[in-house]
Amino acid sequence: MSQSLLNHSLEPAPRLRVEGISKRFGSTRALREAALTLRSGEVHVLLGENGAGKSTLAKIIAGIYPADAGNIVVDGQAIHPHSVKLARKLGIATVFQELSLAPHLSVLDNLFLGCEEGQHPFAWLHRSWEAQQCRSLLTELELDLPLDLPVSALTIAQKQMLEIAKALLRQPQILIMDEPTSTLTEREKSRLFTRLQTLKQQGVAILYVTHHLQEVLEVGTRVSAMMDGAVNATVDVTSTLTETQLLEMLTGRNLSLAIARPPQPTLPPLFTIEDLQTAAGCAGVNLEVRPGEIVGIYGVMGCGRESLGRAIVGLTRPTQGKMTLLGHPYLPLHPKAARKRGISYLAMDRKEAGILAERPIRENLNLSNLSHFNRWGMLLTQQERLKTLESLDRLQVRYASTEDAMTRLSGGNQQKVLFGRAIAHLPRLLVLEDPTAGIDMGAKLELYRQMQTLAAQGLSFLLLSSDLFETILLCNRVYVMYDGKIVDELWEPTLEDEERILAGILGRRSAVP
Numbered sequence: 125m126s127q128s129l130l131n132h133s134l135e136p137a138p139r140l141r142v143e144g145i146s147k148r149f150g151s152t153r154a155l156r157e158a159a160l161t162l163r164s165g166e167v168h169v170l171l172g173e174n175g176a177g178k179s180t181l182a183k184i185i186a187g188i189y190p191a192d193a194g195n196i197v198v199d200g201q202a203i204h205p206h207s208v209k210l211a212r213k214l215g216i217a218t219v220f221q222e223l224s225l226a227p228h229l230s231v232l233d234n235l236f237l238g239c240e241e242g243q244h245p246f247a248w249l250h251r252s253w254e255a256q257q258c259r260s261l262l263t264e265l266e267l268d269l270p271l272d273l274p275v276s277a278l279t280i281a282q283k284q285m286l287e288i289a290k291a292l293l294r295q296p297q298i299l300i301m302d303e304p305t306s307t308l309t310e311r312e313k314s315r316l317f318t319r320l321q322t323l324k325q326q327g328v329a330i331l332y333v334t335h336h337l338q339e340v341l342e343v344g345t346r347v348s349a350m351m352d353g354a355v356n357a358t359v360d361v362t363s364t365l366t367e368t369q370l371l372e373m374l375t376g377r378n379l380s381l382a383i384a385r386p387p388q389p390t391l392p393p394l395f396t397i398e399d400l401q402t403a404a405g406c407a408g409v410n411l412e413v414r415p416g417e418i419v420g421i422y423g424v425m426g427c428g429r430e431s432l433g434r435a436i437v438g439l440t441r442p443t444q445g446k447m448t449l450l451g452h453p454y455l456p457l458h459p460k461a462a463r464k465r466g467i468s469y470l471a472m473d474r475k476e477a478g479i480l481a482e483r484p485i486r487e488n489l490n491l492s493n494l495s496h497f498n499r500w501g502m503l504l505t506q507q508e509r510l511k512t513l514e515s516l517d518r519l520q521v522r523y524a525s526t527e528d529a530m531t532r533l534s535g536g537n538q539q540k541v542l543f544g545r546a547i548a549h550l551p552r553l554l555v556l557e558d559p560t561a562g563i564d565m566g567a568k569l570e571l572y573r574q575m576q577t578l579a580a581q582g583l584s585f586l587l588l589s590s591d592l593f594e595t596i597l598l599c600n601r602v603y604v605m606y607d608g609k610i611v612d613e614l615w616e617p618t619l620e621d622e623e624r625i626l627a628g629i630l631g632r633r634s635a636v637p
């Protein structure tokens with residue numbers, strides 16, 4: 125009790141406080157009594173999956189939407205009624221996901237767009253001095269553009285950086301950034317993060333909205349996890365904070381329970397590879413997969429992993445070596461042949477995975493199964509419909525109608541459908557190439573759960589992921605690959621094995637005989 129009082133008295137007064145914020149859009153409850161504080165000199169990361177309510181909360185703070193209930197307090201003063209104009213006056217600047225640039229105007233004009241006469245930060249200055257200020261900010265952000273260039277000529281990343289520059293030029297006291305890195309490359313991202321460090325030191329209070337776990341550790345001072353319209357928890361970002369803890373905060377679950385690995389199967393191997401070599405980089409690979417086992421192969425691009433996956437699913441012919449499935453020789457000439465034997469494949473690139481972008485969700489889901497349905501004509505059209513609804517439900521796909529084009533779905537939901545297609549004909553082994561690349565966290569967790577459930581039912585997985593965290597979290601066994609060879613093998617790996625695995629993929633371990 126006295127401890128908590130003490131902590132309370134030592135805590136700096138927040139620059140901004142929101143409490144009990146609720147907001148409905150029709151029947152959607154976007155926010156349910158959301159609350160958080162924002163201090164001077166911190167980057168407060170607001171982390172949550174798509175649809176959690178992050179953008180809505182950010183827009184309410186910016187005065188764009190009115191809240192249905194709750195308070196916004198800036199420097200101890202309750203703000204009511206709030207407005208965009210008042211937010212600006214209070215020194216709140218925002219960078220939103222939807223860019224606010226006017227395409228036909230120049231870079232310079234866009235930087236000052238929305239500044240009212242008289243409030244223009246450099247209104248009393250000479251235009252050339254003004255241009256110089258812009259130029260130095262743009263240079264610092266490595267956005268070296270002619271100031272008279274029309275914004276329509278910029279790349280999407282340059283537009284995003286310009287949007288950020290526009291907010292910074294206002295010298296905000298409170299800066300709100302909603303997923304600012306979604307269109308940025310690594311290089312631009314690091315420029316932005318450097319700049320955020322400076323702003324932090326200058327005492328700016330920064331709210332940084334993201335759905336990327338890694339960004340929390342990269343820029344955060346504190347992090348709040350948001351789910352279903354509420355802020356679940358807030359913690360300090362320390363060097364011991366792990367991605368697992370963040371996922372646990374987000375889901376409100378103990379992950380080791382939520383995505384518990386099934387017990388190590390003791391059955392004889394389902395699938396084995398001996399001395400496999402390919403023209404494109406496998407230099408003698410040996411491995412085995414048991415029934416119900418999730419096996420990861422981890423390595424850097426070009427280590428031979430893709431080539432290995434492709435040989436297994438019949439996309440390339442090995443030049444040497446032996447594959448065995450259920451004790452019988454296995455050498456597929458085509459993915460269809462692999463599928464017939466019970467080995468299915470989900471390619472990394474959704475286009476390559478055979479997505480029919482403009483065709484209905486139903487067709488995309490049932491693509492590899494169509495002949496099965498069509499044989500019976502009308503009767504089974506009804507069955508197809510029912511099966512489709514059932515699958516989409518089990519896969520937790522968020523969709524409006526099964527007849528909507530695939531492009532109507534988010535990336536994560538598209539991937540769930542493709543995963544559904546890959547398991548539709550009940551394979552024995554599913555080869556997954558980066559199954560969660562670029563999809564949101566909710567969809568990621570859902571795919572993990574699907575894999576766990578199916579593994580418990582006996583389906584085996586070969587996971588070729590670039591995500592070390594998910595590889596460790598999911599796999600019963602991880603093979604580490606370097607230069608065409610397996611250089612290490614770990615059973616039931618934990619996050620403590622990270623260093624060992626990284627040493628392996630960088631060639632700092634010698635090949636396993």
Ligand SMILES: Nc1ncnc2c1ncn2[C@@H]1O[C@H](COP(=O)(O)OP(=O)(O)O)[C@@H](O)[C@H]1O
Binds near residue numbers: 172174180
């Ligand atoms: N303008 C709007 N009209 C109707 N529904 C909305 C609107 N904005 C957001 N929503 C809904 O509110 C919920 C929260 O959305 P949002 O704040 O955008 O989440 P996030 O930014 O965390 O992805 C979602 O279910 C979304 O569909």
Ligand SMILES: [Mg+2]
Binds near residue numbers: 178179180221302
């Ligand atoms: Mg959003």
